[in-house]
Amino acid sequence: MKIVRVVLIVVGAVVVLLAGAVAIAFTSGFQTWAARKALAGQSGVVTSLDRVDAGWQKTVVSGITVRTAGAMVTVPRVELDVPLLPAASRRVEIKKLVAQGWTVDLTPGGTAVDATTAAQATSAQAAAVFRGVLSELQLPVALTIGTVDLEGVVVLPAAAGQAPLRMQVKLTGGDLGPGRPGTFTLDAAATLAADAPVHSLKAHSVITAAMDTASTFSHLAVTTELDANGPQLAAPAHLVVLTTADRDGGGETYATNIASGGRTLLKVHADFPAQATKLTGTWEIAMGDADVAPYTLGLPLPQFRVEGGGEFSTEASFATVAASGKLDVATDKLANVRPDLGVLGALKITADFDVRHEGGATVRVNRLTAAVAGAKPVLHVQALQPFAFNPQTAELKIADPAKELLELTIDGVPLAWARPFLSEMNISGSDVQGQFFLSPRTGGLSLRARTPLAVKGVTVAVAGQALVRDLDVALSPSFDFTAQGWQAGSGDLSVRSGGALLFALNARAGRLAGGHDPLKATGEWSASLPALLTQPLFAGKLALKQGEATGNFAASVDGRQEVQAKIALTKLAADPAPSAPPLPNVTLELRASVDPDHTVTFTVPIAVERQGRKSDLNLAGTLSHSAHQPVIDARVTSDYVWLDDLQPLAAPLASGGDRAPGEPAGRDASPIWAGVSGKISLALKKVVYGTDYELTNITGTVTLDAGAAKLDAFQARLGADSDVRANGAVTFDTQAARPYALKADVQVANFDPGPLFKALKPGQPATVEGIFNATSTLRADGENIGNLINRARGDVTLTSKGGKFRALSADLSDKIQKSSSTVAAIGGLIGAVTGKSQPAEYANKSQVAADIAKALSDIAYDQMTVDLTRDDALNFKVKDFSLISPEVRLTGTGEIRHAENVPILKSAMALSFQLGARGKLGEKMKHVSLLAATTDALGYTTCNIPLKIGGTLENPDASSWQNALLKAALEKSGLFNELLGK
Template identity: 30%
Template sequence: MKRRRGILIGIGATIGVVALFVVLAFLPPIQKWIVTRALAGQPDLVVEFDAIAVRPSSITIEALDVQQGAVRFRAPVVKADLPVWKLLGKTVQLERLVATDWTVHYEPMSEMAETAPVSPRVATASLIPMLFAQAAPTGQSEVGLAQIREWMTLPVALSIGHVDLRGSASWRNAGPGADGQAQVAISGGNLGVGRPGQFAVDVSAAGDAAGASVIRSLDVHAQIELVMQSAHSIGHASIKSTLTGRRANVDQVDQFELSLVVDDDVGGPALNFVLSDQVQRLVDVSLAADLEADLLAGNWRVQLNTTSLQSLMLGTPLPQFDVGGGGTWSADWTLSDAEIEGELAYAVSELDSLMPPLASIGELKGDAKFAGQRKGGDLRVTVLDVTVDGAAPVAHLRLLQGVELGMETFEVRVASPENPVFDLEFLGLPASWTQPWLEPWVLDAHPIRGHLTGLVTPHGVRVVTSEPLRIDGLMVAGEGRTYLDEVDVAIGVGAEVTNEGWQIELDRVEIGDATGMYAALSARGGHLTRDSDVMKLVGSFEADLAALHRLPILEGQALLQAGRLRGEFGLGLEDRVSLAATLGITGLVMVDGEPLPDVQLDGRVDLLGDGAIEAHLPIRITQGERVSDLTLNMRAQPENDGWRADGSLSGPRAYVADLQILGAPFAISENQDDSPTSPPVTSPVPDGTSGQPVWSGVTGIFKTAIGQLILPNGMTLEDVRGDLTVTPDRVEMTGLSADVTSGGSFGLDGQIAFSPDGADAYAAGARIKAQGVEMAPLLRIFQPDTAPVFEGKLNATADITSVVATLDQLADHAAVSAQVTSAGGVLRALGVQVEQYIQTGKTVAAIGGLLAMATGNSRAADYATKVQAVTAVAEQLSVLAFDQLNLEVTRAAAGDVTLSDLSVISPGFRLLGSGRINYQPETPVWLQPLAVSLQLSAREKMATDLTTLRLLRAEPDALGYLPLVQSVKLDGTLAKIGTAEIERLLTRALQRP
C-alpha cells in the first residue's frame, strides 16, 4: 500500500514539475531568455527585442531589432497567428502575419548607432542599390534551375492565410542611385495545397536630384502567384511587375513590364523571363526541360536601343545605339554545362556621351555571330565573326578554328595548333580617331591597314602581324609648325601570354618616306609571373641622320650628307628603373664634305626607389688617330623642394675640336628658333626677377679631372681639374687649374652670388692667373692662317667682377682689371704696308749707289741710303724681338677697355703707350675698334736707320734711347692692327729732300 502511494506521489510530483515548466515557458522573461540563447550562435547576426510572447496560437515580438552586416531591420510589433504546437511536427500553418511601421536600412561600411537613426536624407531614388544589397556573397555557388527546384522544395509543410507587411526602406552609399528611400507594402495570402496564393508587392520611391535625366520617382507594382504542388513544395511561381519611373523636368513616363515564370511540374523545371517597355520586348529568355535529351533548352532574344536602356538605367547618359538579335541555348540541369549560339546586329553613335574625345569616331555598325559551350571549368568558342564598319569598313575579326579555354588552369587548347586560331584584319582604321587625344597636336594619315593573326603555342597564346600595320601619308603638326609630312610607318608586332607571364614584341617599326628610310626600331618586353615586380624591355634602333633634312621642321637646314645612328638599349623595372644603352654615331660627313668624328656612348641610368637618379655615361669620340675618352658620373637625389646633384667629368684625354660635335643638337635648336615661323618661346627657367636664381632647386658639387685637353691649335692642357659647387644662393668654381705642355699653367677661382634684393640680383667675381703660358698657340685660334701677333710666354693676373639683373648680361657688364707681363718674345703688331720698299729696297739702294759713283750725283746716293733705311726699319718693325713687356688692362662695366702703362723693351728699341678698345655690342672683343698711342725710342741699328730718315730727336732719354720725333697711333682691331700712321711717317721721311 505504501509502495502504491509512493508511485502515485511520484507521478503527481512529475506532473507538477511538468506543469511548472509549462507555466514557466509561457512567462515572457523565460521565453526571451530561450530565444536569445538559441540565436547566440548565429554568425554576424544581432537580434534584440524588448519582449516576446508565445501563446498556443500566436507569437508576438515587441521592438524587434535585427542587424546582419550592412542591413538593419526594426519593427515596433510583429505578430504571427499560428498553432505553435504544430511547429514541433515541422508544420507552419501561418494564419496571419502582421507588421506595420517597420524600417529596413542598408548602408555599407557604416557604423550604425545603437540609438534610433535619424530620418534618411532624400536623394536620388533607385532600386539598383536594393539589388546590390541582395547580391550574393563572394564564393556563393552558381544558381541553376536545379537550385531553384531546391528552393521550391520546403523543409516544412507550409500554408499562409494572410500577410500584411507595411513599412519603409532606405539606403545610403549603395552605388548607382546614391541615397534613397521607399515605402513598401506586401499583402496577400491564401497559400496552401490546392489553392493558389496571391501576393501583392508595392514599392514607391522618391527623391530629389539635379538634372533632367535622373529618375526622381519610381513605382513598382508586382503580383506574385505561388501554387503548392504539395504541402512541402511549390510547383509554380510567377512574378509580373510593372515599373514606372519619372525623371525631373521630363513629362515622359518610363514604364517597363517584367515577367518571370518558374514551373516545376511533371515535365521538369521551366523558366521564362520577359522584360518589355511600352513599345516592344527588350529581353526574352526561355528555358525548359528536354526529357529526351536530358537537358534544358530554350531561346533568347534581345532588342535594345538608347531610349529603352537609358530609361532602364534610370536616365544614365548613353550613346545612341541599337542592338538586336537572338539565338538558342541549352544547359544541363544545374546550368554548369551550357551552350549558346546566335547573331547580333548593332549600330552606335554619339560616343562622346561616354567620353568627349570619342566624338571623332562618329557612327559604328556591324554584326556579330558567335557560338560557344561551357563544360565544367572549360569554355569552348566554336564561332566568332565580328565586323566593324564606319563610313567605310574598319575591321573584321574571325575565329578560324574552335578554341577551348581552361578557366581554372588558364590552358588554351585547339585541334590544330599548327594553324592560326583567329584573324583580325584592319581594313581602314581611321587615324583621325586619335586626334582628340593628341591636341593641341594635329595628326593626319591614310586609314591604317594590316593583319593580326592569333596562334596557340605549347605555353599559351601568341598574336603576330601576318601583314605589317601600315600608316601611310602621316602628317604631324603643332604650334604652327609641321614636323612630319607624307611619312610612311610600317609596324610589325607580336605578343604572347602564358602561365609564366607575357611578352610584347615590336618586330620592326620602320619610318620613312618615298625617298627612303628615316629610322627603324625593334624591341621586346615582358613580365614573368614569378617575378611579380620585374618587367624588362630590350631593343635596338638605327637612323639615317642625313635624311633628317627631309623633315619639314628641318627643311633648308641640311647639315649632313652622310651619317648613321645605331644603338641598343635595355630597360628594367623592379625596385629601380634601369636604362642601359649603347649608342654609336658613325660616318658623319658635313654638306661641305668635312668629316666629323664618330661618337660611341655606352652608359646606364638608374631611377632608384627613393626617387634618386644615378647616371654612368662613358663617351668615346674618334676622329682618325684622335680618340677622346670621357666619363660622366652623376647622382641626383630629391631634397626638400629640389635636387641634390653630385657628379664628375673625367677621362684620360679629350680633343676640344672633336667635342664640338656634342653641341650639334643645340646648334640645330638655335637655327629652329631663328626661323621666322617660330613662335615666341618663354623659358620656364627663373631669371632672378622672380626672387629665385636660375639654379633654384639644385645644389651639389661637380668635379672635373681630365688628363689631357687638346685645344684646336694643338696646345695641350694637362691635369685639368676643378670643382663646381652649387648652393641655394651661389655657384662657385674653385681650384680650376691646368698645366700647358708648351710651358706654364693657369688657374681660376670664381663665384656667382644671388640676392633677391635690388634690381641687380647676380654678383659675379673671378680671379684668373696665368704663369709662363705660351701665347702663340692660343692666338692661332683666332688667326689660324697668319703668324700670331705675339709670341712668347705670358704672365697675367686678372680680376673680374660683374653685377647684373640676369645671367645673360654677365659678359657685357663685366669689369676687368688685369696685369700682363712677359720676359721675352716677338711682337708683330707694328708691321707696315710698304711692300714696295721692303721687296725692292736693297735693289734700289744698290743701283742708286752705282749711279752715284758713275755720275757723281750725291742726291741719288742719298735717296738710295734712305730707301735702304726704310727697308731696314720696316723689317725690324714687322718682327720686334723684346726682352720685357708690361701692360695694364682695365675694362669698365660699360664695356670700354683701357690699355695703360704699356711698355715693350729690348736693347734696340723701347715702346711706351696707352690706348683703348671701344665697346660695340654683340661684337667679339678682338673685332672691336682699337685706338693706341705709342712713343717709340731706339738704339743701335734701329736708331741708326731712323736717324738716317731724320725721324729721331737729338737728345737721348735717361736709358740712352733716342725718341721718335712724334708719337704714332695704332687703329683697326686686335685681329688686324692698323699701322697706317707709321707707314705715312716712313713715306714722308723717304720723300723729304
C-alpha cells in the same frame, strides 16, 4: 538589398542582446552599449545609433546611421514588434516593422570599404557551387512577416551640372509565412527640373513571395512599371520589367522580360533542373536609346540600337561559361558620353559567335565572325576553324594543324580614332590597313602579319604646331605564345618620307612563363639624319648634310629594372664637299638600373673620334627622389678631351629652332635645372686645344637647388705651371625680364697665352707670349643660358713680368728693305741723268727704318699690364694698356667691339698707343726724325707718329703704323727732294 541587410543586422543584434541582458540589467543604457559593441565589428560598414529600448514584445531603435562606400543611411526611428522568447528559439515573428523619415544617400562619398575583405568575399562566392537562387535564399531562422511600413527618401546622383535627385520611396505590405504568399508594394516618385527632358519619373513595383517552409522560398516575382513624363517626350513613356524565380520539384527557372509599348526589349530565360550541374538559357534583345533614355535621370546617352539573340550556359561551379548567338549594334553621337569620342562617328558592329570559357583557363572558339564599320569597313575578324587554347599550359586543340586559326583584317581604321587618347596631340593621315593570321605553333600560338600594318601621310601636331609631316609608316608585328612564355616583336618598322627612309626599328620583348623571370626587351634602330632633320620637330636644330644614327637597346623589367642603350653618330658632315673638314664620330652608351624605391643608378660614357684621336667623357651617378623631386648625385670624368675634335660639332649641333638667323632664343619660363636638385662633380684629367694648349686636373662641383646653380672650388692647371680657380653662381628669377643672373670670380696664375695664339694661327709666331696673372669679376643676365653666356660682363686685370709682344707685324722690315734697294736704284738713275752721285745716307736711313720696324715687331718686354672691362653694350673697353721694355714703352687705350655670334678673338679691335723709345732704338728713331723733343718720367722719348692697331686679336692689323713708318723713312732719305728738284 544592403539596407535590408543592415536593418536585419540591427534587429538580430538587438534580439540577441536582449535575451542575454535579462539576467543582468534590463535597461536602455546597457542595451545601447551592447548593440554598439556588436555593430562595431562590421567590416566595410560604419554604424552608429543613439538609443535602444527593447521589451519582451517590442523594440525601438533611435538615431541609426550607416555608412558604406558611396552611400549613407540615416533612420530616425525603427519600431519592431518581435516577441523575444520565440526569437530565442530561432522563430522570428515580425508582427510589425515601421520606419518613417529615413534617407538613403547614394551620391558620391561615404566610407571606403576594406578592399581586402571585399576581394576575399568575392573569391569565396566565386568558389562556391551554384545551388539555385531560391536555394541560396534559405534562411537561418523560421520567419513570418505581418506588416511592413517603410517610407523615406533615396538621393541619387544626377547629370553633370544638376542637383542630386531626391526620390520619395514607400514600401508596404506583408502577410508572409509558410503556405501564405506575401505581397509587398514599392512606390517611388521623383520630380526633376522643369526644363529637363523628363521632369516626372514614377515606379510602381509589386513584389510577391511564397514560402514552402518557414525558412525557404518557392516563388519570387517582381513586376515593376516605370512611367516618365516630360516636355521632350512625344507621349508618356511606359516600361514594364518582370523578373521571376520559381522552384518546382527541386529544379528552378528564371525569367526576365522588359517591354515597352507592346514591344519586347529584353528577354532572358534560364533553367536549372533538379540534380543538374548546368544552368542553360536563352536571350533576346531589341533595344535602343529611345527606350531607356526616359529612365536615366537626365544622364546623356549616345544613339544606339542593339538587336540579337542566342543561348548561354554555365556549370554550377561557374568553371565553364558559354555563350552563342548573333548581335547587331548601331551607334552614333558618342560625344554625348565623352566629347572627344565624337570622332568615331556612326558605327555598326556585327558578331556571330559561339565561344566557351572552360576549365578555369581554356578558351574554346567554335564559331566567330565579327566586323566593325563606319562610313566604310573598318575591320573584321573570322575564325577559320574551331579551336581551344589554354594560356596556362599552352595546350592547343584543333582539327587541322596545317590550317590557320583566325584571320584579322584591318580594312581601314581612321587615324582620327586615336584622338581621344592623345590629349592635345592631333594626328592625321590615311586609314591604318593590314592583315594578320593566328596560326598554330609547336606548343602554342603565333600571330603574324600577312600584309604589314601600314599608314601613309601621317602628320602629328601639338597646339597647331606640326611635329612630323607626311610620313609613311609600315610595321609587321608578331606575337608568340607557348608554355615556355611569350614574345612580341615589332618586325621591320620603317618610317619614310617622299620615299626616303628616315627611321627603322626591329625590337622584341618577351617573358618566360611562371612569372619569376623578368620581362626583357631588345632592339636595334637606325636613322638617316639629313632626312630626319627635314621634319618640323628637328628643322633648324642640326646643320647636317650627311650622317647616320644607329643604336641598340636592351631592358630587363622586374623588381629591379635595368636598361642598356647605345647611340652612334657616324659619317657626319655639315658640308658634303670633299674639301670640307670631316666631323667626328660620336658614340654614347647608357647603362641604368632602377631599384624598387625608384632610385636610378646610371653610367653614360661618351666617345668622340676624329682622325685617329679619341676624346672621352663619362657621366655616372644616381638619381633619387626627395619630396617628389629628383635629386642627382653625379660625377663627370674624362681621361682625354681634344677640343679641336669637339669644336667642329659646335656649329652643326647648335640649336636653331624655328628662329630666323640672328634672332635670339626666347625667354625660359623656368631654369634648365628646374625640378632637379643635387650636385655634379668634375674630374677631367686633360683637355687639349691645338698642339700646345692643355688644361689638366680639372676639378669642381656644381650644386643645384630650386633657385641657383653654384660652381664651387673649380680649379685646373694650364700647362705645367698655370692655375685656374673660379667660384660663382647662376640664379633664376621668374619675375625678371632676363631671369638668369650670373656672378663669378675667376683667377688665373702663371698663364702663357702663347700656345693659344699658336693654336689659332698654326705656323706663325704668337701675338703675345709671356707669363700672366689674371683676375676678373664677372656678371651677366639673360633670357636663356646661351644668351647669359654671351652677355657676360665685368672687369679683368692682366699682369705680366716678362714676355714677347708681336702685335706690330714683322713684315714691315722686309717692305722697308725692298724700299731701300728701290731708293738706291732710283738714286743711280738720277745720277746717270744729272751726272750727280746720290748720298749713301739715303739708303742708310731706309735701312735704319727697317731696323726700327724689326725691333718693334718683336718686343721683349719686362712688364705688361692690361685693365679692361666689358660694358653693358658687351664691348671690351681697354681702360689702360702699359708695356715696358728696356728700349720701348707702350701705353694706350681702345676697345674690342661686340658683334652678334662673333667670338672675341675674331671681333673687331681698335687700339691707340703712345710709343716711347730710348737706348739704341731711340737713337735710330732720332736718326730718321721719328722722335719728338719731349721725354717722359722714365726717360723714354715720345714717338711723333701715331700708333694704331686694328684687325682682331687673332689677326692684328698695324698697317697704319707701318705705312706711316715707311713714308717717314722714304721722306727722311731726301729722295723725294731730289725727284722734285729741290
